[in-house]
Amino acid sequence: MTRTVFTGGQVFDGTGSAAFPGDVVLEGDRIVEVRVGRHEVPDGAVAVDVTGHTVMPGLIESHAHLTFPSAVGHIDPRFNPPVDVSFFRHIEGFESELARTERNAAILLDAGFTSAYSAGSLLPMPVEPVVRDKIRAGVIPGPRLLAAAAERDNHPQRPDGHFEADWQGPEACATWVREHAAQGFDSVKFLVSNDDVFVPGGSHMTQYTAEELNAAGQAARETGVWLNGHCQSPESVKLAVKAGFRSIYHCTYADEEALDLLESVKDFAFVSPAPGIIYANVYEGEEFGITSEVARTMGSVDALDGMRAIYPEICKRGIRALIGGDYGFPNNPIGRNARDLGLFVRELGYSPVEALVAATQYGGQLMGMGDELGLLKPGYLADLLVVEGDPTTDVTLLEDADNLAFIVQGGAFHKSPSPLAA
Numbered sequence: 001m002t003r004t005v006f007t008g009g010q011v012f013d014g015t016g017s018a019a020f021p022g023d024v025v026l027e028g029d030r031i032v033e034v035r036v037g038r039h040e041v042p043d044g045a046v047a048v049d050v051t052g053h054t055v056m057p058g059l060i061e062s063h064a065h066l067t068f069p070s071a072v073g074h075i076d077p078r079f080n081p082p083v084d085v086s087f088f089r090h091i092e093g094f095e096s097e098l099a100r101t102e103r104n105a106a107i108l109l110d111a112g113f114t115s116a117y118s119a120g121s122l123l124p125m126p127v128e129p130v131v132r133d134k135i136r137a138g139v140i141p142g143p144r145l146l147a148a149a150a151e152r153d154n155h156p157q158r159p160d161g162h163f164e165a166d167w168q169g170p171e172a173c174a175t176w177v178r179e180h181a182a183q184g185f186d187s188v189k190f191l192v193s194n195d196d197v198f199v200p201g202g203s204h205m206t207q208y209t210a211e212e213l214n215a216a217g218q219a220a221r222e223t224g225v226w227l228n229g230h231c232q233s234p235e236s237v238k239l240a241v242k243a244g245f246r247s248i249y250h251c252t253y254a255d256e257e258a259l260d261l262l263e264s265v266k267d268f269a270f271v272s273p274a275p276g277i278i279y280a281n282v283y284e285g286e287e288f289g290i291t292s293e294v295a296r297t298m299g300s301v302d303a304l305d306g307m308r309a310i311y312p313e314i315c316k317r318g319i320r321a322l323i324g325g326d327y328g329f330p331n332n333p334i335g336r337n338a339r340d341l342g343l344f345v346r347e348l349g350y351s352p353v354e355a356l357v358a359a360t361q362y363g364g365q366l367m368g369m370g371d372e373l374g375l376l377k378p379g380y381l382a383d384l385l386v387v388e389g390d391p392t393t394d395v396t397l398l399e400d401a402d403n404l405a406f407i408v409q410g411g412a413f414h415k416s417p418s419p420l421a422a
C-alpha cells in the first residue's frame, strides 16, 4: 500500500497540545505515523508539501440536523420557527426527504466535517439510518453519521393535529425507544424541556417526568441506543442525567445542582450548547423576519446570556462541551457549522485550542470511537484536514472552505488542490 506523507507543515493532533512542525503519514484508511520535526520521505511514499498549512483531525459536528431544510446555497424560509413553519404542510415523502438529507450531508463534508452525530430528525421517517448506511458503503459523500430518531415532545396532540392515545407515561416512552432501536437508529432524542421558540416561557417548562425518562433510559440500555435530550430548564438537565442520557443539549439555564450532576457523569455524558443558532437569531435574523423583538420573544437573547454565564464554568469543570448544533435554519444554514468554534472562543470563553479539542477529540468520543477517531495518532482513522494558516491561533480560518486545502476521510481524498488525489 502506498504511504502518503504530509510534510513541511504544522501538526495539531487534537490532544490539546500546541501545534508543532511535523509530518503525518497515512497508509490505507489509517494514520500510521505522526513525526515531530522534519524527516526524509521514505522511498516509495508520496510526499505532499503542506508548507504554510496545518494538518489537523477532521471536524466533528455534535448536534447535526441533516433533515433540516436550509443549507448554504439552498435557503428554505419555510422552516423558520416561530416565524414560519409551513414546511410541515409540504412534506413530500421519503424520497424527497432522503434527497435533501443526502445533499446536506455532502455540504457538511465539504465544510470539513468528516463525522456528525445527529441530534434528531424533523420527520417520523427512517431517513437518517439510510443516509448513514449509504455514506458507510461509500455510495454517497458525507460525514460518518450516527442517526437519531424524530424529536419526541410529550404532548399527545401530534404536529398534524390528531391526538395520540397513550402518548404519555413510562411505557409509551420505553416503547418509543424500543421501536426506534428496532428501526436502526443509533440514538433517540427527547425534548425533555420545551423551548421558548415553540411556546412563550417554554425553555423553563420540563415536559417529562422522572418515571418517563427513567423508563426510556432503561429501554435504551436494553436495546443499545443512546439518548439525547433537549434540556433548557435546570430540572430537565437533572432528570436527563439521572435517567442516563448521554447527549445533553443546551443546558442553558443549568443551576449549581445541575452543573454538579453533569460533572458527576463527565466521563460518560456530553453537552452541546449550540451557540450558532442563538447568535444568528440575536444578530443575523432580520432578513428572515427575526427582528430584535422576535429574537427576544423566542428566548434567544436570554439564551445567549445564559450560555455566556454557564459555559466558562462547564469548561472549567472538565465537562465535555462540543461544537455544532442546530444548523439548518435560514439564518443558520448547514455548511456554516464551523462558526461554532469562533463562538466558543468569543462568546463562551474557550481558548482556540480548547475549541478545537471540542471539535475533534471530544467529537470522536461522542461518536463512540474515541480510540480511533478525533486525534492524529498512529492507528487512528485518517480523517483529517489540511488548513491554510494556523487554526490554533485563529479558529475562524475553518469557516471558509477555501482555506481547506485537503479533506481526507478514511484515507480517501474528498478534496484536494491538485490531481494528486488520484
Ligand SMILES: [Zn+2]
Pocket: 063, 065, 119, 325, 326
Ligand atoms: Zn437541535
